[in-house]
Amino acid sequence: MAWSWKWRSPSILVEGAERFERVEIxxxxxxxxxxxKTLLSSACRMDCRYCPLSTTCRVRREAxxxxxxxxxxxxxxxxxxVRGLFLxxxxxxxxxxVVEDLLSVVWELRRRGYSGYIHVRLMPGTPPSLIREALRLADRVGLNLEAPSPTQFAEIAPSKGSWSLDLLSKLLYAARVAGSPQRVDTQLVVGASGESDLDILRLAEGLAASGVGIMHFSPYTPxxxxxxxxxxxxxxxxWRIRQLYEAWMLLSRYGFKLGDFEPLLDEQGNIPPDTARLKDRLAWAHPEWYPVDPTTAKFRELLRVPGIGPRTAxxxxxxxxxxxxxxxxxxxxxxPRWKRAQRYLDTSKLSGAKRLV
Incomplete structure (x- = not known):
């Protein structure tokens, strides 16, 4: 799922133990x-260098x-x-x-008959038994990797544990037992650790192959x-966030490989800004892929054509x-995508090709 980064906060009257109270939602x-979408508690013992809830920041803590x-x-x-809960x-x-407290909320909602959407964020170092329980109770679970490598992670979140053992291994375990890639997601804070797009794409390719179905890219904001x-x-x-979401889609759903992006990268390993869609830019960078014959092309070859997605293929x-x-x-x-796709297709073998203009 992609996020729009827009909030609205209506308020409602809710009956409490002794009186009605107005609560901002x-x-x-x-x-x-x-x-x-809420935090169970804003209290935190971590010192993540980008986070306003870090122990280094003076902020009101609530739960x-x-x-x-x-x-x-x-x-x-x-x-x-609302249509569901993000906790x-x-x-x-x-x-x-922390995870037991989160799952207590989910368990109570299920006990009271709520069968709708619930998304739970796991903590670094969550044991396998609680990961399995979270997947049993919730529709989706996530664990934020924050950065694309252990070194970069240590620079921005020095006390949050081991990137490889407490984060990546737990995320991959969840992906193995989830049963569906769309049930497991992660997030990177883009621009916080000095990472390049190549660093992110390398991680993204590995996660997609391991069954992690969704990556979110959160823009670093000082x-x-x-x-x-x-x-x-x-x-x-x-624009960098937009391009990374496009790249993730191409890697995870369209069969593109890390090497396909190399012609687009600059000397720092980044994709330069451009208003053109990333799939079109890849097509221009790989003229050897075209034209594609729709009468014989493999599924992956059809997906390379701008305007053709998995359903169309x-x-x-x-x-x-x-x-x-x-x-x-x-x-x-x-x-309407015909105009975009036709320049990359060889339709000479299709019936009607000579008489249909």
């Missing part, structure tokens, strides 16, 4: 619909009581303000304690009072296997 607008969080969420869901937390104790804000004063530009293959793929059929399948 933390609603997060995602492309899949509004989510109730939900389980009963109140469950009651407020269910009321917001009943009123149609995370500051790292206020050992990983077992927060006054955090140690990193004195070193990196400019936020990560959104499957439809082309299905009609081809039934002997029903004609030029007119291909144009109907592509619809």
């Amino acid at each position: 933390p609603v997060y607008r995602s492309t899949g619909g509004p989510l109730f 939900w009581k389980l009963e109140r969080l469950v009651r407020v969420f269910l009321e917001a869901y009943r009123r149609g303000l 995370s937390s500051g790292f206020y104790g050992d990983p077992e304690r 927060v006054p009072g955090t140690p990193l804000a004195e070193k990196i004063r400019r936020p990560t530009p959104m 499957r439809r082309i293959v299905e009609f081809r296997e039934k002997g029903e793929l004609t030029l007119e059929r291909l144009r109907n399948i592509l619809g």
Whole structure:
């Protein structure tokens, strides 16, 4: 799922133990619909150099009581303000304690009959038994890697544990037992650790091959009072985030490989900004891939064509296997994307090619 980075905070009256109280609802607008997105607690014992909740920052610490969080969420869901719950937390104790507290909320919601969407963020070092329990109770679990390598991670989150043992290995374990790539996700803070796009793409390719279905790219934003804000004063530009999301999609769903991106990288290993879509830029960089013959091309070769995605490629293959793929059929399948795709296709072998202009 991609995030829109837009918040709205309606308030509702909720019946408490003795009286009604007005509660501001933390609603997060995602492309899949509004989510109730909150931390169980803002208390944290970590000193991540980019985070406003770090122990180095003076900030008011708050925490939900389980009963109140469950009651407020269910009321917001009943009123149609949210479609599901995104639950995370500051790292206020050992990983077992924090994740058990998170799962207590999820368990209580399920016990009360809520069967909708729940996304739970795990903590570094979460034991396998709690990872399995989280996958049993929640629709999706995530564990933030924050940076693409152990060295870069240690620079921005020195006390958060081992990147390889406490984060990556736990994320890959969740991917192995989840049963679906779309049930496991991770996040990087882009621009915080001096990483290049090549560093990120190398990690992304490995995660996609290991069953991690979703990567989120959070743009680094300097927060006054955090140690990193004195070193990196400019936020990560959104064009870089957009390009990384495009690259992730091509690596995870379209069959592109890390080496395919090399012609686009500059000397620092970054993809220069450009208004053109990344798939089109890859096509221009690899003229040897084209033209693609839709009557014989492999599925992966069809996916290289700008304007053709996995669903469209499957439809082309299905009609081809039934002997029903004609030029007119291909144009109907592509619809408005035909103009973009046709320059990369060899349609001379399709029925109707000579008489259809």
